[in-house]
Amino acid sequence: MYPDSVSIANSLMTLMEKANSNQMTPIRLQGWFKVIEWQINGDSSFWKSDGSKLLVSEPKQADFRLKCSAETLTRIAEGKLPFFIALWGTGEVAFEGSFSDAYRLGYVFLSDLRKRRVIFISHCWLNINTRFPEGCAFEGANIPLVKTLLDSGLGIIQMPCPEYECLGLEKWRYGEIIKDDLRACFRKSAEVVFKQIKDYRALGFEIVGVLGMNPSPSCGVEIAKGKGTMLGTSRDTSEHPESGIFIEELQKLLINEGISDLRFFAIRRSLIGESDLEEKIEVLKSYIQV
Numbered sequence: 001m002y003p004d005s006v007s008i009a010n011s012l013m014t015l016m017e018k019a020n021s022n023q024m025t026p027i028r029l030q031g032w033f034k035v036i037e038w039q040i041n042g043d044s045s046f047w048k049s050d051g052s053k054l055l056v057s058e059p060k061q062a063d064f065r066l067k068c069s070a071e072t073l074t075r076i077a078e079g080k081l082p083f084f085i086a087l088w089g090t091g092e093v094a095f096e097g098s099f100s101d102a103y104r105l106g107y108v109f110l111s112d113l114r115k116r117r118v119i120f121i122s123h124c125w126l127n128i129n130t131r132f133p134e135g136c137a138f139e140g141a142n143i144p145l146v147k148t149l150l151d152s153g154l155g156i157i158q159m160p161c162p163e164y165e166c167l168g169l170e171k172w173r174y175g176e177i178i179k180d181d182l183r184a185c186f187r188k189s190a191e192v193v194f195k196q197i198k199d200y201r202a203l204g205f206e207i208v209g210v211l212g213m214n215p216s217p218s219c220g221v222e223i224a225k226g227k228g229t230m231l232g233t234s235r236d237t238s239e240h241p242e243s244g245i246f247i248e249e250l251q252k253l254l255i256n257e258g259i260s261d262l263r264f265f266a267i268r269r270s271l272i273g274e275s276d277l278e279e280k281i282e283v284l285k286s287y288i289q290v
C-alpha cells in the first residue's frame with residue numbers, strides 16, 4: 001500500500017469504529033442491509049451494513065456511493081468535519097444513491113447530546129387553558145412543574161386533552177356524550193399517545209412515565225372525581241381511588257399490546273389559593289428521580 005492508501009484505510013477504519021462503538025448504531029441500522037462504496041481520490045473501498053453494525057466488505061455492486069478527497073475523509077475521521085454536514089450541507093462528500101440511504105447513514109455519525117429520556121404529561125400541565133376556570137392557579141402553564149421537568153433534561157410530550165377533544169374547549173358537550181360513546185372518543189385520544197409510546201420505545205428512548213393529574217375524571221391516575229357524572233352513570237361527585245377514563249383507555253391499549261412496565265403517576269392539580277405546590281414538586285422529583 002502507498003502511504004496515502006494507508007492513511008485512507010486508517011481513516012475509514014476510525015470512522016467505522018466510531019460508528020460501531022455508538023450504542024445507537026444497532027438501532028439506527030435496523031433493517032438497513034446495504035453495500036456502501038467509498039471513492040477516495042478515485043480508489044474504492046467497500047463497507048456493508050448487516051442491519052446492526054458496519055463491516056468491511058468485498059468489492060461488489062454498491063447500493064450507495066460516497067465520493068470525497070482523502071483530506072476531507074481525514075477531517076471527518078478526526079472529528080473536525082461532521083459527516084452529516086459534509087454530506088448534506090457543504091457537499092464535500094458527494095453521494096450517488098437515494099436520499100433515504102444518505103439520511104440513514106448520515107444519522108449513524110451524528111453526535112448526540114440528548115439524554116433520550118421523555119415523559120408524557122397531561123395536556124393542561126403545559127396549557128392550562130383547557131381546564132375549568134377556577135381549576136387554574138396559573139396564567140398559562142404550571143410553571144414550577146414544567147420547569148422541574150425541563151431542568152431535569154426530560155423531553156416533554158404533551159398528551160391531547162381528551163375533554164377538549166370530546167367535549168369542546170369549554171366542555172359544553174358535558175353530559176351529552178355518555179357511556180360507550182364517550183369512552184370511544186377518549187380512546188381515540190389515547191390511541192394517539194399509544195402510538196407515540198410505541199414509537200419511542202421501539203427506538204430505545206427511556207420513557208420515564210405518564211404524568212396524569214389527580215383527581216381528574218379523565219387524567220387522574222390514583223384518584224378520580226366525578227367519573228360517573230361524566231359517563232352519565234351516577235350523580236356522585238366524590239373522589240374515588242381509581243384512574244380517570246382517558247388513563248384507563250390508554251392503559252387498556254398498552255396491556256393489549258403486552259406493555260405492562262410503563263409507570264403511571266400523577267400529582268394533584270393546583271387550585272387558586274392552595275399553598276402546597278412545593279410539596280407536590282418534591283413528589284414529582286421523586287417520581288422522575290431528580
Ligand code: SF4
Binds near residue numbers: 125
Ligand atoms: S382532561 Fe386531562 S388534560 Fe384535559 S383539562 Fe382535564 S386533566 Fe387536563
